[in-house]
Structure formats: structure tokens, C-alpha cells
Amino acid sequence: MTAPLTLPNFFIVGAPKAGTTSLWTCLDQHPQIFMCPLKEPSYFASELRPENFTDEMRPRIDREMRALQRYLHGDLRTKRFGGLVSNWEEYLSLYRNAGDERAIGEATASYLWSATAARNIAARIPHARIIINLRNPVDRAYSQYLQMLTAGVFRGTFRELLAASLDCRDQRLGITWPLLDYGRYAPQLERYFSEFPRSQIHISYYEELQRSPQRLMAQLLTFLGVDADFVPDLSRRHHEPSVPRLNTLAYLLKRSGAWPYLRRLAPAPLGPRLRSLAVRGGRSLQMRPADRAFLTNYYREDIARLAVLLNRDLSCWLDAGEAAPLLAPG
Numbered sequence: 001m002t003a004p005l006t007l008p009n010f011f012i013v014g015a016p017k018a019g020t021t022s023l024w025t026c027l028d029q030h031p032q033i034f035m036c037p038l039k040e041p042s043y044f045a046s047e048l049r050p051e052n053f054t055d056e057m058r059p060r061i062d063r064e065m066r067a068l069q070r071y072l073h074g075d076l077r078t079k080r081f082g083g084l085v086s087n088w089e090e091y092l093s094l095y096r097n098a099g100d101e102r103a104i105g106e107a108t109a110s111y112l113w114s115a116t117a118a119r120n121i122a123a124r125i126p127h128a129r130i131i132i133n134l135r136n137p138v139d140r141a142y143s144q145y146l147q148m149l150t151a152g153v154f155r156g157t158f159r160e161l162l163a164a165s166l167d168c169r170d171q172r173l174g175i176t177w178p179l180l181d182y183g184r185y186a187p188q189l190e191r192y193f194s195e196f197p198r199s200q201i202h203i204s205y206y207e208e209l210q211r212s213p214q215r216l217m218a219q220l221l222t223f224l225g226v227d228a229d230f231v232p233d234l235s236r237r238h239h240e241p242s243v244p245r246l247n248t249l250a251y252l253l254k255r256s257g258a259w260p261y262l263r264r265l266a267p268a269p270l271g272p273r274l275r276s277l278a279v280r281g282g283r284s285l286q287m288r289p290a291d292r293a294f295l296t297n298y299y300r301e302d303i304a305r306l307a308v309l310l311n312r313d314l315s316c317w318l319d320a321g322e323a324a325p326l327l328a329p330g
Helices: 020-028 058-072 088-093 117-124 137-151 158-167 185-195 206-211 213-224 247-256 259-265 268-278 289-310
Strands: 010-014 033-035 103-107 129-134 201-205 242-244 279-281
Touching: 010 020, 010 117, 020 033, 020 103, 020 129, 020 213, 117 185, 129 185, 129 206, 129 213, 137 158, 137 289, 158 289, 185 201, 185 289, 201 206, 201 213, 206 213
Parallel strands: 010 103, 010 129, 033 103, 129 201
Antiparallel strands: 242 279
């Protein structure tokens, strides 16, 4: 007789830059929960495959795929962020260290955006519970921009990124697409509502996670049917942006692959000092009011549609003053 397959019974599906890493980390601390050690395996999103990325992104994706294969052939006891797992047997191997935990989970933030993930999850695991954490789509887009600066994959202003995204006609995965589509939540939730009973879907908000994290975690634990009195360590912050002070130089160094070598060459006592000279915290950067007004207007109809869908007042997401046109870059 063959041993029964160990499959996840819940998924954190998004949205990107809305606190999914914090949820993944906190839930992983619970003794009755096993979290997939690979954050973002992306298996159920058929679009998230190496061949669907832009030429600009392919060298980076190829490096990550080689690193992923080394990880998958290891003991899978360390945590790893990011991967594109397309093979079912490799995906199943991610759960081989699971024991008798009551809840077994996976987190891929792009599953919410994906046109295929909801259907694919429902086909394999129809009883799965779905966790969706939403964030003001304007702030979500700006947070992704800061992440791009940190990673060295973009070197322009937020306004330039918005303009490039609006002009983009290439629907291969890359810098400019699907940056804005990630924040169009209404059709994304409708896909999950059509595939799963509402009782299997938990919707929360980034703002709640920031304001009352213990309360939100207790609600999630109750939803998952595990001990809700458990208190995870919420002190760590994840993916805090460290924005280069010289965007172009950092972009070229990271694009060439020289950045990790330069970091290792820096004398240890000088490390923190050099870092403070090279980067600054993302919180030191603020979105321009004109850009916020433009994006708020861009998402206005979708937010109204989402408010009806969820029967929730989302007017706080629309508090950006008068809508403004997107100004020319500069």
C-alpha cells in the first residue's frame, strides 16, 4: 500500500505586498500548523512559468530556477522565499516533512491575481480554505515600486513606472506588467467566490494587520480550526525596503551580479556604516500627492465594485483628494 499524499488544506493567496509574508511567518510558528517551507511556490498559477517572463527578466529567473532546484534536492528544512515549481512531484515534496499538524498551508501572493489558480486549486483540493489579505491598491503599487528599487530591477521614479505600465502592451511577466493589474481585486475575488463556498474563504486587510495583528491572527487561527489562544511572535518586520541612494549605480551592480560580491568584500566593522551610506529606509520616501490622486482615480470603479461584493465600506481607500491626470515623467 502507498502512503497517502500530504497536501495543503489551506492557501494564502494574496494580495502581493499586502502582508502575506507576515502571515506565512506567524502561522508557521503554530504547533498545529505546517507551512510549506517555500514561500511562493506558484504551482497552481499556470501563468507563473519561466517561459512567460520578459527577456529582461529571464537571466534573473534562470538564476533563481537553478537555486530552486538545489533547494528542492535538499532536506527542505530551511525556509526559502520565491520559486516557480511546475512539477507536481516536486510540489508534493515540499510537504514531506509535515507530521500530524491539523492545518497544512501554502502561501503564494500571486494566486489572487492569477486567472488559473482558483480553478486549479479547486480541482485538486476542493475542501481547501482560502485566506485573502487585501491592501489599498494605491499603497500596494507603491510598496511594490519600493521593492523594485531595493532589488535593483528598476531605477526610475514611481511616475515613470506608472507611465511605463500604462503604455505596456506586452503581457509577459516583467517590471511593468502586471503591476497595476495586481490591484484590481474585484474580478479576482469573483473567481474565488465562483470556485469555493464563502465559508471556506477568509478575507482580511493589511490595515488590520498593522493596527491589531494579535486580533487578526486569532481570527485566522479560528478559521483554520487550530488553537486560537496561541500568540505568535509579531515583532519581526518582513521585506522592509532598503532603497539605494544612487538608483542607477545600484541597478547596474545588481543587474551585473556584482552586488553580492561587493557586500562580501566590505570589512565587517564598516558594513553598517557603508550600508547607511548606500541605502535608506523605504519609509523615507513618500508618494507624490499627484500620483496618489491619479492611482486612486484609476482604481475607483474597481474599489466601488469590490465594496459591493464584500458589503464593506472602502471609502478610506478613496481619500486622496481630487483625481488628477498622470503627469509626464520628470
